[in-house]
Amino acid sequence: MADESHLRQQVVEAADRLFYAHGVQAVGMDAVRAEAKVSLKRLYSLFAAKDDLVIEVLRFRSRQWDSGIASTAEAARTPRDKLLAVYDFLGLWFEQDGFRGCAFINSFGELGGVSPRVAEVVRRQKADFQRYVADLVAQTGAPPSLAPQLAILAEGAQTTAAISGDSTAAADARAAAETLIDAALGARPAR
Known part of the structure; x- marks a missing residue:
């Protein structure tokens, strides 16, 4: 069973690399098979349909996203700083070679x-992210209406950075987030 789990992960990571670089529809199962170094028969025994593989890749991406945000927010002391850490995480991600935007939006x-089924997995990930932001907003004492505003800034930054190829979208979104948070809390902007 451990071998099967390891092999599934190997296939998921291979598919993730290919789907993210070239798009899901442009990549056939034979290309995944070659990248993962498994037989086509074995690939289909692990994932009966391409949608099954796409869904597992999106779950893999979701774990990476959650881990990345948590890791970046770890050093933050306050809920406000944890909210801003989202944009710091985006800035680090946008600088990575091969950045092609949000795999969920792309899929x-x-x-x-x-x-x-794919649409549902994407919607669930976006809803989970919005809940994460909403929880932090609640911890700051800001009105709940701030949460979707901050989430949409993060989503927009991802799309802008992918299309423009300019990683400064994260810093721009972070600056806008600071303004929104400070306004919602009735504080004066930091100088």
């Missing part, structure tokens, strides 16, 4: 209209 754009 939804490609498959959301034809694969309800």
Whole structure:
């Protein structure tokens, strides 16, 4: 069983690299098989359909996202700083070689209209992120209406950075987030 789990992870990571670099629809199962170094028969025994593999890749990405945000927020002392750490995480991510935007947004754009299962996984990840932000907003004492504003800044920064190729979208979103947080808390902006 451990070997099967390891092999599944190997296939998921190979598919993730290919899907993220080239798009889900442009990558066939044979390309995944070659990248993962498994037989096509074995690949299909692990994932009966491509949608099953896409969903597992998105779950893998979700764990990476959650881990990355948690790791970046670890040093933050206050809920406000944890909110701003989201944008710090984005800034680090946008600087990585091969950054192509949000895998969830990309997958939804490609498959959301034809694969309800993929659309549901994407919606769940976005809802989880919004809940994370809402929890931190509640901890600051700011009104709940701040949470979707901050979440949409993060989503917009991802799309802007992917399209423009300019990682400063994270810093711009962070500055806007600071302004929104300070206004919501009735504080004067930090200088």
